[in-house]
Amino acid sequence: MQSYLEKINQYISGLDKETIAALEQISDIKTYKKGDLLLKQNEVSSKSYHILSGIARKFFIHNDKEITTELYFEQDLAFSFESYTLQTPSKEYIEALTDVKVSVIHYHAFQDAKQKFPKLTTLDLMLVEYYSIWLENRLFQFHTQSATEKYLDIVTKSPHLIQQLPLTIIASYLNISLETLSRIRAKIS
Amino acid sequence: MQSYLEKINQYISGLDKETIAALEQISDIKTYKKGDLLLKQNEVSSKSYHILSGIARKFFIHNDKEITTELYFEQDLAFSFESYTLQTPSKEYIEALTDVKVSVIHYHAFQDAKQKFPKLTTLDLMLVEYYSIWLENRLFQFHTQSATEKYLDIVTKSPHLIQQLPLTIIASYLNISLETLSRIRAKIS
DNA sequence: CGACATATTGAGATCCATCAACCAATGTGG
């Protein structure tokens, strides 16, 4: 997986100048404040946000409970996949968890660019493949791991999550209650 | 989602003869008997199986328990996504649940074909997008639904599952125990 | 300081898994 990200980055580095120029031309730098919503529920996700700095999350509300589906750090690509791909209303919100700086590309601009620069289709494919594998692994987690195991997993594999995010968000990302998470932490240390 | 499948099928219908011929040239019809393994754990998933008839499933074993991750019916595409994409050993098995007839395409043959027929890259992208959305929705299920809700969901949305598969498989697909599923069914009817 | 968000801890309830016994249908070898 790590190496697949490298492969993607290599692919980007190897793009011709025209393709890169086309990408830059349709990109737009924006900033958001902590707490701002980059995408609201029922809105169509018509832009992709490449995180340049800061942290964001994607979440939805079910039975008055917030469930975090993805956390975004520097270099990540944020958007609601289903909404973006089908151009239908989003079930999810995207929220800035800190002040955030992003590079924005509009859906339609990117679709057009793919027509003119076929290498962007290949890039798109690689990115979606990467996301699919990530999704598969997350499903695998929910299929096999207990609350404690899920927590230990991010402690070892993604310690930056724990250092930079409130437990409320972590719990909602692991789909366990804040209380359970608190108890797990007490027992472990 | 339904309509996205239609869009994909339309795209295939609209392909030029050369592209279609190239696809057919690298396809191979094969049959498997009920119980046969189309892919074994630790094997690299080097072929995709387009199901022409019959039923198959993908599963892995965790703590001596089989967990079914996907069910394949006519027209579905069967392979272990991560293993196929990264060409690394598969965590999962693919098993024929009935006698099965498939059209097989080798990974490398398809990669080559994409080089020569760029429309296949677009097709590949659409298929992976479809799979990502499917994965997102499955994750959504596991995040939000109880055992009973998951069961009712397939009763209403995929009744053919219940008609054609033993409860053991259904339970393992919903990630609940066979006993729990049996009790849910008893309570409902 | 006061107010609001964040985290901890306790008690009780709930969902579901596990273990075990049992039943029904199917099929196979002698």
Add this chain to the structure above:
DNA sequence: CCACATTGGTTGATGGATCTCAATATGTCG
């Protein structure tokens, strides 16, 4: 074609993981 094994499903008893509700503590910021 019977006897018995195998597969698939049901039902009961029990326990564990985790949720919910509620009270309390800690932290942070205007």
